[in-house]
Amino acid sequence: MDENVAEFLRRTILKIPMCEIKTILKAWNFVSEDQLQTINFRQKKDFIAQAVIMMCEEKCASLDDMALLDIVYTQAHPQQKIWTAFQMSKEPDEDVDLFDMEQFQSFFKKILQRALKNVTVSFNIDGKSAVWIRIAWGTQYSQPKQYKPTFVVYYPQTPYAFISTIHVKSNVPLLLQALKGASRYHHIAQMDLKSRHLDSLKAIVFKEYNQTFESHNSPEPLQEGSLGLDMTLDPNIIHENREEKERVQAVTQETFGTYPQPQLESAQYELKTKFKSDINEGILADRKEPxxxxxxxxxxxxxxxxxxxxxxxxxxxxxxxxxxxIPNKKRNYFKIRDK
Structure with a gap:
């Protein structure tokens, strides 16, 4: 086994949490169950990594095998990436094509490798029928950088895909061309929707958050004793407080629903507007720039x-x-302009 492949394997195992190493290696399905039983998973990661390397050497493991392990690890820890949602579209009179996995993989690789000589592409399917793609980018003169890959999660028969950070911006058009070409769409656009929580992004774009994230029933009506009020107060004040709390609860429930919300870490609003005032005086009133x-x-x-x-x-x-x-608009980045 090539020493670069062995080092790739060692680094991948070292970043897996100790309690998950056996589970992820089992999901990788490259090392047999019997071989895994011979490893002492209570020893240090370095020793575990060395034991796995020796097993992989016997099977002449390749770079593609290590890339698959990296995908399995990322599937278990998608929150370690920042994901951006993308939406594809066809012409108005076009039908959605039936999805062929082998054809998709073949087209995707060909499109990328035709444009860029040194690039490695690996695929895997998760339990939710999503296609996971791992791309390690090189240049015309340098080998792919395996430790700075880009991941794509594409849901077949839908126009949505989620892409992790692409470190070299010039590679973005190549990736988008490969994705829309292989999935037989004509247009692809970045949505203003980002998060570390891949399942939440999926729930938002597919409008599944009122089902996927629902884990409890509607809250019980407020009880008089639960308001935290001193019952010696004026009964009219108590009544007004109860009515206001019930109104706020009803409005909140109508706005957000009774289910837990999809998990996003931020929302950004970019404002660009001219100063407006009834008094046409001062520096701001004379300012032409927004x-x-x-x-x-x-x-x-x-x-x-x-x-x-x-x-x-x-x-x-x-x-x-x-x-x-935010969930209805499918975005957490907004630009506010003058009409």
């Missing part, structure tokens, strides 16, 4: 955070449509 402002909201789970604002008394209900339209 004012520019960038506002970014961040949270480990932004939509759940927004959902909790009104019930917590931090914001009025309903929230601005600019904040609540």
């Amino acid at each position: 004012l520019r402002c960038l506002v970014k909201f961040s949270s480990p789970n932004l939509l759940e955070a927004l959902k909790s604002l009104a019930p917590a008394g931090i914001a009025d209900a309903p929230l601005s449509p600019l904040l609540t339209c």
Whole structure:
């Protein structure tokens, strides 16, 4: 086995969490179950990696085999990448073609390798019938960089794909050309939708978040004793507080639903507008250039955070449509311009 392949395998095993090494190696399905039983998975990763390398040497493992292991690892940890959603389209009078996996893989490779001499492409199918593609980019004069690959997750028979970071921007058009050509679409465009949570992006673009993420029933009606109010207060005040809380809860439920929200980490709003005032005086009023402002909201789970604002008394209900339209608009990057 080539020493570069052995090093690739060693680095891949070292980045797998200790408790998952056996599971991921089993899912890789290159090393047999009997061979895995001979490995002591309680020893240090370096020793585990060396044991696996020796087994792979016996089977003359190739770079493609190591790339497949990297895909299996990434499938288990997609949150380590930043994913961007892309949407493809056909001409209005065209029908959707039946998907042929072998043909797709063949076309995808040919399109890329025709444009770029040094590039390696690997494929795998996950349990959700998504095609995972791993591309390691080189140049006309250098070998592919296996440690900075790009991943594509494509759902056949749909116009959607999700692509991780492409480090060399000149490779973006090549990848998009290969993707739309192999899937037989005519146009492809980047959506203003990004996240580390691949399942959440999928739920948003396919409008599955009210099903995929639903794990509990509608909240129970507010009870008088649950309002946290001093029952010695004026009954009219208690009644008004209860009515307001029930109104906020109803508006929040109508806006966000009763299910957990898809997980996004941020929403960005780019403002570009001219200053407007009834008083036509001052520096800003005379300014010809538009004012520019960038506002970014961040949270480990932004939509759940927004959902909790009104019930917590931090914001009025309903929230601005600019904040609540993210799943319906299928975007978390907005540009606000003068009409």
